[in-house]
Amino acid sequence: MNGSFDEKKADTDVILKVSGLNAYYRDRDKAGIFTGNGARKQILKNVSFEIRSGEIVGLVGESGCGKSTLAKCILGIVKDHDGRIEHASTGAQMVFQDPYGSLNPAKTVGWILEEPLRIRGELKDPDRNKKVSEMIHLVGLDDSYLTRRPNELSGGQRQRICIALALMTEPKLIIADEPVSALDVTVQDQILKLLLKLNRELGIAILFISHDLKVVYSVCSKVMVMKSGEIVEQGTDDEIYHDPKHPYTKQLLASVISA
Amino acid sequence: MNRKIRENFKLYTGMLISGLMLILAVIGLKFTPYDPNEMDVSSRLAGISMAHVMGCDNFGRDIFSRILAGIGTTMTVAVGTVFIGIVLGTVVGALTGYYGGRVDEILMRFNDAVLAFPALLLALVFISVMGPGKYNVMTALGILFAPGYARIIRGEFLRCRNLDYVQSAKLMGAGDMRIMFVHILPNAFQVMLSTIAIGFNNAVLAEAGMSFLGIGVQPPDPSLGLMLSEAQSYLFVRPGYAICTGIAIVLLILGFSMLSEGLENNA
Numbered sequence: 040m041n042g043s044f045d046e047k048k049a050d051t052d053v054i055l056k057v058s059g060l061n062a063y064y065r066d067r068d069k070a071g072i073f074t075g076n077g078a079r080k081q082i083l084k085n086v087s088f089e090i091r092s093g094e095i096v097g098l099v100g101e102s103g104c105g106k107s108t109l110a111k112c113i114l115g116i117v118k119d120h121d122g123r124i125e126h127a128s129t130g131a132q133m134v135f136q137d138p139y140g141s142l143n144p145a146k147t148v149g150w151i152l153e154e155p156l157r158i159r160g161e162l163k164d165p166d167r168n169k170k171v172s173e174m175i176h177l178v179g180l181d182d183s184y185l186t187r188r189p190n191e192l193s194g195g196q197r198q199r200i201c202i203a204l205a206l207m208t209e210p211k212l213i214i215a216d217e218p219v220s221a222l223d224v225t226v227q228d229q230i231l232k233l234l235l236k237l238n239r240e241l242g243i244a245i246l247f248i249s250h251d252l253k254v255v256y257s258v259c260s261k262v263m264v265m266k267s268g269e270i271v272e273q274g275t276d277d278e279i280y281h282d283p284k285h286p287y288t289k290q291l292l293a294s295v296i297s298a
Numbered sequence: 299m300n301r302k303i304r305e306n307f308k309l310y311t312g313m314l315i316s317g318l319m320l321i322l323a324v325i326g327l328k329f330t331p332y333d334p335n336e337m338d339v340s341s342r343l344a345g346i347s348m349a350h351v352m353g354c355d356n357f358g359r360d361i362f363s364r365i366l367a368g369i370g371t372t373m374t375v376a377v378g379t380v381f382i383g384i385v386l387g388t389v390v391g392a393l394t395g396y397y398g399g400r401v402d403e404i405l406m407r408f409n410d411a412v413l414a415f416p417a418l419l420l421a422l423v424f425i426s427v428m429g430p431g432k433y434n435v436m437t438a439l440g441i442l443f444a445p446g447y448a449r450i451i452r453g454e455f456l457r458c459r460n461l462d463y464v465q466s467a468k469l470m471g472a473g474d475m476r477i478m479f480v481h482i483l484p485n486a487f488q489v490m491l492s493t494i495a496i497g498f499n500n501a502v503l504a505e506a507g508m509s510f511l512g513i514g515v516q517p518p519d520p521s522l523g524l525m526l527s528e529a530q531s532y533l534f535v536r537p538g539y540a541i542c543t544g545i546a547i548v549l550l551i552l553g554f555s556m557l558s559e560g561l562e563n564n565a
Binding site: 114116130132133135136137140141142143144145146154155158159201204207208 | 462465466468470476
């Protein structure tokens with residue numbers, strides 16, 4: 040009886056539920072009048088998992104296994120998929136891998152941060168500025184950055200701006216696609232700490248995509264292992280690291296230890 | 299500072315010459331020593347004097363005044379041409395580069411077809427349909443220049459459309475039009491700048507060429523090409539007429555080609 044009550048409570052906590060997701064990719068550049076729509080390739084096979092509010096879930100796997108495609112499906116960028124993706128609240132946001140490509144080089148930081156509010160038409164001018172300033176302090180920078188352009192900032196500073204940008208729309212879930220792999224080690228650590236702090240203070244759930252098992256182990260409470268578009272194993276971080284079931288997980292762990 | 303100037307010699311010289319010509323053009327539109335269209339039979343083909351610094355043409359019109367006004371006309375046509383070309387080219391380039399696929403295929407094949415024609419020949423066709431005159435020259439040349447700009451803009455959009463900041467804007471809920479013209483377009487501008495200067499040159503040359511052939515600006519409106527065509531009849535009587543007009547065209551083009559090269563080196 041107690042158990043069923045817990046289950047019910049847990050259900051309301053689920054902010055993202057993915058079940059039986061298959062995703063496909065079409066090579067758009069090869070499409071043309073004479074060549075048809077290009078080849079359709081299956082990227083994700085029967086992916087199911089859930090993310091509860093306040094959780095940090097790691098998604099590991101080698102490059103090209105479909106991690107980013109999964110993120111794009113959740114965000115609605117990849118539209119060619121079947122299966123169910125249920126969001127409890129509107130809009131997850133994304134922090135991208137390459138902090139050099141994810142900020143528009145022609146705009147100032149202030150403009151970039153204000154853009155989501157402008158698009159949604161949510162707040163009036165003075166309130167918008169206030170919110171932008173609030174966010175930039177939250178990620179550990181100050182107002183003097185607002186008038187600068189992205190090319191004047193370091194990789195770590197840019198990634199902070201990206202995180203602030205993702206927070207602007209107050210999402211319940213942030214998808215971080217290899218957020219630290221383009222940064223050097225000391226900066227990596229700062230960004231990871233920032234993500235943990237935001238998770239703790241704002242209760243934001245994070246889907247943390249990485250190929251680096253060590254990083255995932257240090258931040259995530261739950262880990263999913265992906266191979267060729269399938270999730271081959273999922274569990275708490277201790278289960279995965281100390282008692283891996285699937286041969287691929289064992290192989291991944293072995294490669295970290297030998298490295 | 300000194301080294302910087304030497305490195306950007308072309309940029310600064312180009313800016314200087316173009317700036318000078320621009321000032322002359324603005325002056326020519328508002329003020330000339332004589333009315334450029336006023337004929338004075340008594341001073342037909344008059345030589346250089348204090349009253350007429352470059353002499354007079356076969357109708358007794360002051361050549362200096364006509365060159366000033368001609369620079370103005372030519373520049374107006376060139377600016378109009380580049381403007382029409384840029385607007386059309388940007389729209390086509392943005393749509394093809396951003397959407398890709400069929401839109402790209404269809405619009406770019408049409409684009410290639412226009413590019414494949416010799417420009418002046420196609421301009422002749424346009425003019426014979428629309429009739430000669432300043433504004434028709436602008437429109438015809440603008441349409442002809444658009445495919446070239448479209449290619450460049452398309453390339454930039456192709457490069458930018460898959461960058462993360464575009465994805466990020468999409469996630470924020472920005473529409474396609476906003477992404478194309480507010481997010482991506484400012485990034486294409488740097489590349490556009492030197493192309494605009496080259497386009498300006500081509501427009502000056504094309505306008506002069508068309509007016510020389512009699513299908514551009516119509517008399518009595520002053521235009522450098524038109525004046526050059528008149529001057530060739532008096533080449534041996536009054537060589538100063540052709541030389542002064544020629545120098546004006548050369549300076550106009552030299553300034554902008556140096557400017558465009560300088561901008562390219564700078565980028």
